[in-house]
Amino acid sequence: MKHLWWKISFYFVLFVLVLFMAINDYSPVLIVGTAVMATLIFFIIQFIYPLALEKRVDRVESFLRSQKNTPGLYINYVFANRLEDEARTIMEQLMSKYKQAAAQASYKAAYGVYRKDMTAVQEAVPYIRYSDYRAYYETILLSEDGESAQARKHLESIKKPWMRSALLAEIELKAGCIETAVKHAREALNSSRGVQHYVLHKEYERILPQAVELVS
Structure with a gap:
């Protein structure tokens, strides 16, 4: 309104x-x-x-909530807030709208991570067009397989600072190094803006609340 x-x-x-x-x-x-x-x-x-x-989470959230008729954007709000029923519905909309494998790949990979379905992520990765996003999900797969050393080496090819920091935060969190994970999570928040900043902020509110303290 x-x-x-x-x-x-x-x-x-x-x-x-x-x-x-x-x-x-x-x-x-x-x-x-x-x-x-x-x-x-x-x-x-x-x-x-x-x-x-934008860096203010409330303003980005208001923007995303107004994008219900744009599933490619609204999906970020749905995933960030763990809206299970809407997640299935919006994925159906996107798969119906985009028929080519390359157009579907990033959504399938994100949905796979959301559901912790690494098989779905693995199937989608080869079709992801943009190298940074492809490497991002490849690094997640390595981390989930317990290959932390390879994951660290693989993420070095990623140009986007927020991606590298977010992945490092995940790797350190899995290793039980909370302080280091918080450090990298804050780096990811500080180097991200707009929708990516919002998604990271909402995720860290759940899994690493220390990281969102005093972060704008």
């Missing part, structure tokens, strides 16, 4: 602005340019910023 109110307010203000410029004989090019620029700024504030830049 809040997002709808913001959209209505924006379009009303934009209409008034364009009408004012038209009445006062502003150049059509200037009017169109102003409208396009205002729309772009609004889109960035309402969509891009919470998706990729």
Whole structure:
């Protein structure tokens, strides 16, 4: 409802602005340019910023909850909050929407990790397009197989700092090194933003609550 109110307010203000410029004989090019620029700024504030830049968990959560009609985004809210029934439903929607193996792979791998079904993760990994995400799930598989040394070596190929830190936190947690796990978890939180920050924060609230203390 809040997002709808913001959209209505924006379009009303934009209409008034364009009408004012038209009445006062502003150049059509200037009017169109102003409208396009205002729309772009609004889109960035309402969509891009919470998706990729926001650090406040409550704001990202509000954004994700408003994305029920966008399953590719809403799935992050569902997994982060362990909504079992919705998880099955939204996976069915995604599998129905995306038919190609490569398009399905990342969702299948994430769902496999969510259910702790490493066979599903292993089957999905070869089809993941992006190297960092493929290496991320390969490292998880190594860690789950008890190959911590190989997992540490494998994650070195990952460019995204939050991924490396999150994986190291998982490895250290499995090894019982809580303080080191907390250190890496905080690094992951500090180097992540938007949806990834939200997902990590919600996970650490459950499995490593010390990591979310005093972290913005």
